[in-house]
Structures are given as C-alpha cells and as structure tokens.
Amino acid sequence: MSPLAVRQIGPPRLTKGLESARRLDWDAHRALHPDPRPLTTDRLVALCEAGSLHGRGGAGFPFARKVRATADSAVRRRKRTVVVVNGTEGEPGSAKDKALLRGAPHLVLDGAAVAATALGSLEIIVAVTDPDAAASVERAIAERELGARARVVRLPERFITGEGGALVRGINGGRPIPPGRKGRASTRGVDGLPTLLSNAETFAQLAVLAGLGPRRYRQVGLPDEPGTVLLTVTGSARFPAVVETAAGAPLAHLLDLCGGRAGEGVLVGGYHGAWLAGDVATRTEVSRAGLAAAGGALGAGIVMPLGRGTCPLGECARVAGYLAAESAGQCGPCRLGLPDIAGALAALAAGRDAAAARDTVRRATRMVVGRGACSHPDGTARFVSSALDVFAADVDRHVAEGGCGRPVRGVLPAGTDARLSLEVDWSRCDGHGLCADVLRGTVRLDEYDYPVIPSEPIPARLEADARRAVAVCPGLALRLVPRAPHEPVARADRARPDAPPPGAPGPGRP
Template sequence: MTAIAVRQIGPARLTRGLEGAGRVDWKAHRELHPDPHALKADQLIALAEEGRLCGRGGAGFPFARKVRAVVDSAVRRKKRTIVVVNGTEGEPGSAKDKVLLSRTPHLILDGAALAATALGALEIVIGVTDEDAAQSMELAIHERELGSRARVVRLPERFITGESGALIRGINGRRPIPPGRKGHASTRGVDGLPTLLSNAETYAQLAVLAALGPRRYRKVGTPEEPGTVLLTVTGSARFPAVVETPAGAPLAHLLDLCGSRAGEGVLVGGYHGAWLSGEVATRTQVSRESLKAAGGTLGAGIVMPLGRGTCPLGEVARVARYMAAESAGQCGPCRLGLPDLAGSLAALAGGKDPAAALDNLRRVSRMVVGRGACAHPDGVSRFVLSALEVFADDAALHVASGGCGRPVLGVLPAETDAQLRMEVDWSRCDGHGLCADIMRGTVRMDEYNYPVIPAEPIPTTMETAARKAVAMCPGLALRLVSRVPKEARS
C-alpha cells in the first residue's frame, strides 16, 4: 500500500499515535488506549445504541441491530457465532481501513475481541486484500497470543470483494463474488454460523466508544451522529490524506486542509457514491444526514475533488470502464448494462456521436437500477447519473463541439493499467462455439468442442469483440475480469 498522510481536525481518537509513519505495536497501543472491560451481549447492544454507532463501510447500518440479529439467530438455531472484520476496502480511492489495519491493528482487535467475548464467538476472522494489512494483523494476533481464536484470510483485490456476501463466500473458500440469492450473514455466514460482520473502522470505533463511554464519546460530532469520522481525501487534493474529523465539520474545511477547492465537482462516497457541484459541496457538512440532503452519500468515507484542468466526462468514463470490468458478471445489469454504460460514456467523452451516446446513457442508467444480484449496478448508475447532472454544461459542450478541449489527466484512480482477461464458468459452458466465431484468432474450439481461452490479457483491439462474446454467450458462461499487473501496482 502506498503511504498516505494522516491528519486530524480536532482531537485524535482512532488516529491517536499515528503522527509518524510507523506501526503501533502491542505495548505502545496499551499506553495509548485502555483495555476495554468485557461486556455481555445485552450490555454491548446498549453501549452501541447509546453511542449511536453505525457501520462505517458504506451502508451506515446501526451496529446494535446487527448484534441483536446475530444474538437472535444464535439462540433460535442453537449455534455458536463468528465475528468478521471486513478489511478488504476494494474502492481504489479509499485508504482509511488500510491505515487502521496496517498502523493501529490492535484498536481493531480491541473492538472485535469485545464483540467476540459478548457473543461467545468461536473465532475472529479478518478478511483483507492488502499484503501490508495482512502482515500487520497477523503480527497483532501473534503479539496478543490469540492463537486459534483469530485468523487472517487473504482475498483477491477486486472492487466487489468487500460486498458482504462475496466476503463470506471468500472466507468459506468459495469464489468471492456476491451470491445470486441475497441473504444475511447474521443468519448464515462463515461456516453457516450466525456471523457479526462489519468493517475495520466500525470495530475501531467500538473500541473507542467502550473506552470513553457514551457520554465522553458524544462530546464531539452531532447529536444524531456522535463521534469522529475517518475520510480518505484524494482526487485533485495537493495533500491527499486520511483525515479524522468530528461528524458535522464543514466539507470545505476538510478540502482546505488537504490543499484543494471544491472546483467543478466533488465526488463523495466513492464509486458507488454521487457527485456534488462545487457550490453545493462548500455548504455541506461531513455527516450522513447533511450529505444525503445535498444529494450525496457518506458511503465508504471517500472525498474526491476534481480540479478544473481535467475533462470531467473523460474521468467518469475511465471509472465506468473499470467498474464494468470489476463486476461479478452474473446478472444482466452487470453483464450487459454496465459495459453499455462504459461504452456510451467513452463515446460521449470522445465525441463519437455524442448526442446518441448521452441519450443511451440516461436510458441504460435507469434500466439497471434495482435489477442486479447485488448493489453494484445501482451504485454505478448513481455515480454516472449524478455526474451527468453536475457536469451538465460539460456534457452539452461535448455534444455541441465533440469535446471540451481539456485532457484526461487520470485524477480519479481507476487502475487504467488493468488488463482484461476472459474466464469461463465450465459448469455453464455447453460448447456452443459462438465465442470462437466472434473472436476468431483469439478463441478456438478444442477436439471436444469446448472453447480454448487464452491465458494472456485480451488485446486492446479485441476488447469490443470480447464484450460482445460475453454478452451473447447462450449459457452465460463467459465473463471479463480486470487485473492490474504486480509491477503496475508497485
């Protein structure tokens, strides 16, 4: 993970001791943070309710309700429980959880251990994708001598890996993609047991809440959203950073701290989030309530201002292409809708029949909503539609003139070095051979009349044909996956 600065607005809580660049070990952690007292399940629920603790991974679901659901399921089914820390953080623009996992891992384990003790859990499982985060958490488990009571599971670094169903599948040794049938981890999670699943920051917040007590915890923030919030500020910011700020702080103050202005627009909530105009962003506060009222979302705690030197539609098109490639490819909106969105955005940004591309964008964006196996199509649609609204003048210029005259600088991280590869679900493939007809010279049929898919990346000149083959496969057996070469990541 690339090192990123840590800054604070107001007193540090989660980021206490992170002034330098090093990792807080077990001894140093206990000097900074007291050992939380063990709680029973009803006491944990009461603590979370009084502190109004909500999940910090995107949905903002009340933590107390999650705990109660796990308790009820465990009692009803007469089963033991599991505690899962979601540390995958698949968003390219997010680093807050990785900072916690890599530099203050014991704060996360304090919260996870508190929950595990209250629930009588069999074990704590930490799901991660980042190598530094995995090593830090494994070392923390060793430092605390937790033994078999906690383990780290490495998962592939993809956008959808952090979806709750995909994470549970990955921990259970299956392919980490969202399940076709929606379920709840609180009912059947790891090994089919009732599972308490929340992200890394949530468990760190729980540890701080337990140490301070609800009254002191609520001294900062707003009455409805007490405490602090961790945000990753990147985009065109001159000083990108993970910032800890009290809930309710002005978003403009946050941008100033990181050397940026709202400019033409600010993306809040990440690539499943929404764009705010510069004018709206400057009068918005950092809270779920304020951002929702402004048309945005706190989401995964990502703030990306966009400077005036880059083409907004070109930036959005890069992200849409990445998001289409990162889907699970198991339902129509992901297999067909998202590639169509990405292609239309590229056409609009590149001036290729932009008027028709804009019309198609609006039509397809609304068609994919509510029809996917997970929230990925809905999130991408929200991202695209909000961009068309905030950058309406830019879109009109592209339609009228074929472009805006500005280059695409790659301000938004979208892993444009990603290589597309084709994969086959052999349980679905019936050997129709349509893919070989469409991709002549790249895909061939073997002696058993099944496709031979090349292991190397799909050539750029064949990407359109590859997407057509995926869309037209009668058995829905093909998918495109996006992978960034190791040398590109480093």
C-alpha cells in the same frame, strides 16, 4: 495503494498516536487506549444504541441491530457465532481501513474482541487484500497471543470483494463474488454460522466507544451522529491523506487541509457515491445527514475533488469502464447494462454521436437500478447519473462541440494492475466484430461495425479475455503490446483513423 499521510481536524481518537508512529505495537497501543471491559450481548447492544454507532463501510446500518440479529440467530439455530472484520477495501480511492490495519491494528482487534466476547464467538477473522495490512494484523495477533482465536484471510483485490456475500464466499474458500441469492451474514455466514460482519473502522469505533463510554464518546460530533469520521481524501488534492475529523465539520475545511479545490465537482462516498457541484460541496458538512441533504452520500468515506484541469466526462468514463470490468458478470445488469453504460459514456466523452450517447447513458442507468444480484449496478448508476447532472454544462459542450478541449489526466484512480494495451492494425481489420463480442464493455463497435479500442491499458483480470480476442480475430489485426512506463492517459478512445464521414455508406462485412 501506497500509505497515505494521516491528518486530523481536532483531537484524534482512531488515529491517536499515528501522527508520530507508522504502527502502534501492543505496548504503545495500551499506553493510549484502555483495555475495554467484557460485555454481555445485552450490554453491548445498549452501548451501541447509546453511542448511536453505525457501520462505516458504506450502508451506515445501525451496529446494535447487527449484533442483536446475530445473537438472535445463534440462539434460534443453536449455533456458535463468528466475528468478521472486513478490511478488504477494494475501491481504488479508499485507504482509511488500510491505514487502521497497518497503523492501529490493536484498536480494530479491541473492537472485534469486545463483540466476540459478548457473542461467545468461535473466532475472529480479519479479511484483507493488502499484504502490508495482513502482515500488521498477523503481527498484532501474535503480540496479543490470540492463537487459534483469530486469523487473517487474504483475498484478491477487486472492487466487489468487500461486498458482504462475496466476502463470506471468499472466506469459505469460494470465488469472492456476490451470491445470486441475497442473504444476511447474521443468519448464515462463515461456515454457515451466524456472523457479525462489519468493516475495520466500525470495530475501531466500537473499541473507542467501549473505552470512553457513551457520554464521553458523544462529546464530539453531532447529536444524531456522535464521534469522529475517518475519510480518504484523494482525487486532485495536492496532499492526499486519511483524515479523522468530528462529524459535522465543514467539507471545505477538509479540502483546504489536503490542498484540494472543489472546482466543478467533488465526488463523495466513492464510486458508489455521488457527485456534488463545487459550490454545493463547500457549503456541506461531513455527516451522513449533511451529505444526503446535499444530494451525496458518506458511503465508504471517500472524498475526491476533481479540480479544473481535466475533462470531467473523460474521468467518469474511465471509472465507468473500470466498474463494468469489476462486476461479477453473473446477472443481466452487470453483464449487459454496465458495459452499455461504460461504452456510451466513453462515446459521449469522445464526442462520437454525443447526443445519442447521452440518451443511451440515461436510459441504461435507469434500467439497471434495482435489478442486480447486489448493489453494484445501483451504485454505478448513481455515480454516472450524478455526473451527468453535476457536469451538465460539460455534457452540453461535448454534444455541441464534440468535446471540452481538456485532456483526461487520470485524476480518479481506476485500477493500477494494467500491463498490456490493445492495438489494431487497421490495414488488416475487416470489421468482423468478434473482439467486441469477447471483450464486451471494453471494446465496442462504431456505427460502421469497426472496433473502438480503449486508450487505457487492459486490466490484468481481463488479460485472458484480451488474448482470446486476439486469437479469434480472423484478420489477425489485433495485438497486445506492453504498456509503456508512465504512459499518459489519452483523451479519447482509439477509433479507426480512416472512418467514413457521417452520412457516407459504411463498408460491408466480408
């Protein structure tokens, strides 16, 4: 993602100095932020409890409990600890951690150093996917002369890379996907050692808390959620930005600052978050409690107004397809459930047997919840279910009229690495269905067993499967073609143009 503008509502803390500089070097950072004094483990826990510091990566877990769990595990197992800064931020709509690592890397390292000193850690590891963030942190490590005490690890940019278990596996040299068996990094993380793992904003908040002290830290924000919040505002906003605001600020002010209209709905918390109706969003405050009361979630700190010029269901179908393709594909809900959700939602958006597709989406979302190896199926189900509720009128129109008449403009980002598109020569296609077997969740079959090819380009991570689908097609009907520059987003999947009318007998397979 290209760097976004940094904006503030009220006095900045995390983004102080970034109004006038793209990156704060060591001297500029120290002129703005005091050097936090060293703390013992007990004093660090007490500080985090006094400041009500919670993780800012999505789950909102109390940071003091993470520190205590890591310290207790180290004592119990007689092991040293590791501190890991999760700066991967693989979600397409998020940029707040990248903004910190690119512009204020020393603030993040200050917080990591406070934690590492308190825990007696062997090293600090900053895990990133963004090359600019990696370069900025490596430069900061050199500026601080940390040597072997800190290092940067580059990982592939995927949605699931930032999941805790996947991140640890990637740092350990394995494939960065969630492990089949759930575990805690605080017990066994990097190299099997107790690991304190949190995202970049959390460590930056820790640095601010340690520098100001609990009393001054709590002077802004809410009594139960003190301090500021860092958010990424994209979607249909005319001025997308990373925004720092005090917790409790009206969401409407945030949208106004970025030139975004609530329209029919606002996505809060990212692709594992939830949709809020436009009128609800404008009455909601930016806080964990406020967003939860409205039916949303602060999650990864992402706000995406949809606006009114695009098809809501088409936008959500694109994201559902992206989330299905981004899964690890190692458990039933991800391998089978998410592709079924994505396929049915695409059919609903395109108006193909829309009533049955709507029922399939609702049934499939219920079935994947609580059954995955990680939270990816649950988060995807929450995103899709909330969309059906918030855009209920649009769902009814798609069922009754076959669509809403609006194009799909690609307001919600769904990956940017696609280079090739699939095309079908319908004069050769005999409906064998092998392409749908190979590209489950990307290619689906219609009621006559002919393939429905996605209008969007194939993600780079699926190119090998797409080439295999082309190779196994008995009729040589499939081909991959280069994506045209600035290719517009189509309104519906590319279905067979001469499909029989409803009720007509479908052709049999040879």
